[in-house]
Amino acid sequence: MKIELSIKPREKPFIPIEAESITPASFLEKMTEDITVWSGNREKKLTEIFDVKKSGNADSQKDVEIILNGDCSAVKRVGEYMKDGKISIMGNIGMHCGNFMSGGLIEINGDSDSWLGREMTGGEIICKGNTGDYCGSGYRGEKTGIKGGKITIMKDAGDYLGESMAGGEIIVNGSSGNMPGSEMQKGTITIYKDAVLPCPNMRGGICYVLGEAKEILPTFKQTGSIYNSDHKRELNIYEGDYANRSHKGKLFAGKTNKK
Amino acid sequence: MIKKNVICSFCGCLCDDLSITIEDGKITGVDNGCALANAKFLGKERLLKPVIREGDSIKETEYNTAIEKAADILKDAERPLFFGWSGTQGEAQAKGVHLCMLLGGVIDNTSSLCHGPSILAIQEVGHPGCTLGQVKNRADLIIYWGCNPLEGHPRHMSRYTTYADGFFLKNAFRERKLIVVDVRKTMSSDVADEFIQIEPGGDYAVLSALRAIVRGEEKIIPESVSGVSKSQLKRVADMCKEARFGALFFGLGLTMSKNKYKNIRNAVELTDELSRHTKFTISAMRGHWNVYGANEVFTWMTGYPYAIDFARGIPFYNPGETTAAEILYRKECDALMVVSSDPAAHMPKKCVEHMADIPVIQIDPHKNCTSFFTDVQIPVAITGIEASGTAYRMDGVPLRTKKIIDADFLTDTEVISRIYERILEAKADV
Ligand code: SF4
Numbered sequence: 001m002k003i004e005l006s007i008k009p010r011e012k013p014f015i016p017i018e019a020e021s022i023t024p025a026s027f028l029e030k031m032t033e034d035i036t037v038w039s040g041n042r043e044k045k046l047t048e049i050f051d052v053k054k055s056g057n058a059d060s061q062k063d064v065e066i067i068l069n070g071d072c073s074a075v076k077r078v079g080e081y082m083k084d085g086k087i088s089i090m091g092n093i094g095m096h097c098g099n100f101m102s103g104g105l106i107e108i109n110g111d112s113d114s115w116l117g118r119e120m121t122g123g124e125i126i127c128k129g130n131t132g133d134y135c136g137s138g139y140r141g142e143k144t145g146i147k148g149g150k151i152t153i154m155k156d157a158g159d160y161l162g163e164s165m166a167g168g169e170i171i172v173n174g175s176s177g178n179m180p181g182s183e184m185q186k187g188t189i190t191i192y193k194d195a196v197l198p199c200p201n202m203r204g205g206i207c208y209v210l211g212e213a214k215e216i217l218p219t220f221k222q223t224g225s226i227y228n229s230d231h232k233r234e235l236n237i238y239e240g241d242y243a244n245r246s247h248k249g250k251l252f253a254g255k256t257n258k259k
Numbered sequence: 260m261i262k263k264n265v266i267c268s269f270c271g272c273l274c275d276d277l278s279i280t281i282e283d284g285k286i287t288g289v290d291n292g293c294a295l296a297n298a299k300f301l302g303k304e305r306l307l308k309p310v311i312r313e314g315d316s317i318k319e320t321e322y323n324t325a326i327e328k329a330a331d332i333l334k335d336a337e338r339p340l341f342f343g344w345s346g347t348q349g350e351a352q353a354k355g356v357h358l359c360m361l362l363g364g365v366i367d368n369t370s371s372l373c374h375g376p377s378i379l380a381i382q383e384v385g386h387p388g389c390t391l392g393q394v395k396n397r398a399d400l401i402i403y404w405g406c407n408p409l410e411g412h413p414r415h416m417s418r419y420t421t422y423a424d425g426f427f428l429k430n431a432f433r434e435r436k437l438i439v440v441d442v443r444k445t446m447s448s449d450v451a452d453e454f455i456q457i458e459p460g461g462d463y464a465v466l467s468a469l470r471a472i473v474r475g476e477e478k479i480i481p482e483s484v485s486g487v488s489k490s491q492l493k494r495v496a497d498m499c500k501e502a503r504f505g506a507l508f509f510g511l512g513l514t515m516s517k518n519k520y521k522n523i524r525n526a527v528e529l530t531d532e533l534s535r536h537t538k539f540t541i542s543a544m545r546g547h548w549n550v551y552g553a554n555e556v557f558t559w560m561t562g563y564p565y566a567i568d569f570a571r572g573i574p575f576y577n578p579g580e581t582t583a584a585e586i587l588y589r590k591e592c593d594a595l596m597v598v599s600s601d602p603a604a605h606m607p608k609k610c611v612e613h614m615a616d617i618p619v620i621q622i623d624p625h626k627n628c629t630s631f632f633t634d635v636q637i638p639v640a641i642t643g644i645e646a647s648g649t650a651y652r653m654d655g656v657p658l659r660t661k662k663i664i665d666a667d668f669l670t671d672t673e674v675i676s677r678i679y680e681r682i683l684e685a686k687a688d689v
Contacts (some may be wrong), residue, residue, distance in 0.1 A: 012593055014589060014590035015337050015338050015593065016338075018571070039337065040336075040337035040338035040363070040570055041337060041338060041569070041571075074589075074591075114579065114580070115577075115580075133579065134579070139577070140379060140576065140577060140578065141382030178517070178518065179518065179521060183383075200518075200521060201467075201524075201525070217467050218464055218467065218468045218479070218481050219467040219471045219476070219479065219480070241467065242471045242474075242479055243466075243467040243468075243471050243525070245474070
């Protein structure tokens, strides 16, 4: 089954749309007319906000593909709790895309806003543009961020990438902002370019910063260096964070700039 | 006539020992207060009547007309935003939450621009805090980090810390040690036993280094961390461990500089670590007199201290998404109500631009920068002077401020209640 959603022009285009109902499961289980989204404090029919074209049939979520056309940067929570199938987003997408996702694939051609793949446990997200802050992190005060699955960002990520990460994999082909991998416990983050203050307070997990790692904390202990043949680079190895009781995290960083 | 033991409703210290002289129903003298208190109690400038905007001009009007207009603006909004609340009574804050719930709006208080990050950190790792009475009577080590109490909270040191008598300290002034941490010298750092000057943005690294040193991992710390020498860090760590009761206070220098809430989290974790050696506590230097009250009231009513989105009928909280500055910046709201605050003076230009595009209601005794954007401004009685009301001190202790002179203004609570009633009626008519 293929569902094509095209966002219609709106009178107040900046009022956020909360659309956790845009998942393969909804379209498999419900009639399109019964699916609703929220625009500010009003519940509206999906068809009021999007032009919907549906074709083909599906027996399981796996066979459902949703395509989102137009600028959806004010559309939040698309693909929340997604278990299987595919969502292709042709332009930008709003916050909380792929929250709690456990399977399937979300492909974003434009930029994604903050909290992309928040607390996901499985599946895959590929974002061809930039992503905002808190990609792959947890909710406020939450002890764990993503626990499984894979997020790939083709350009840059914002601040607090993979906060409290507890599994899975995050790859950023560009740079990340401030404090990637803070409070990290498990999993792997790879940043191909630069990062600022990587892995503060980490307890476990592995983080690669292949460009320059700015302001490595004084509580990281350099234990050696290694030539990484995958990335063809000499990388310093750090262990930390020694501010913590548990400091089994590993940070591999290009240039050093220990403060 | 002199009224004694009056509470000062200016800063988070809520000093409750002011003497106010009143002659002919007017305040003519303030004793015991600091310069800020004098300015508050003796201030003359205020808005006398409600005003509404008609085209390019501002017109004086009556309460009823202004309340009617405010209700009209709010009732059809798809995403109204309610902001401010730190300078009003707890009763009005509660009414504000009801109004926001009724309308499915977003309610945020000024914490999101000051100590919001502290709350985020507390939600991650807890708050080993205590009341100011404990600090006054027991603490023999005081740390002020990223704040300048002598100028920001002028009587904090004389009422609660350095210059206060302590029940369990024989000679409090000599027994208490004072450490000040800041990026520059201040009036407060001049009186400190130890002044730690950190390079801007270096607080996080210094806190991490202190944690490692307290844990006995000083070997890995380099000779200098963010401009602070290792020897000073070691000396400070020892001072902390040797104290019988240490109290760390932090201000906006820590919450609003680089790394924001992570700084506070690190400071809380340092406090935790020190509590393995001695008694240590940490508290925020809350600015506005009832900003803590806004957090308390919002929390008991909704479960969350600020940035609460009622669009879906149930409270959703996510600072960075549901905070006022972000909502204005992203142009998400279609109406704004400001209560006792001045967002136009404190928010980024883009937020202020959106204020110019949407209807704005202001409830405030005074004109301020936000007044330039308002469609309706309703003046109210000043709590603690012209009206009584509940406020929470920076350590979470609720105090009842008193009415000391009469005035012909409605209170914030009355104005918001009347807007609420008016909207209920309008909804019933439909
Ligand atoms: S320190 Fe604060 S509460 Fe105390 S008198 Fe001064 S302004 Fe008022």
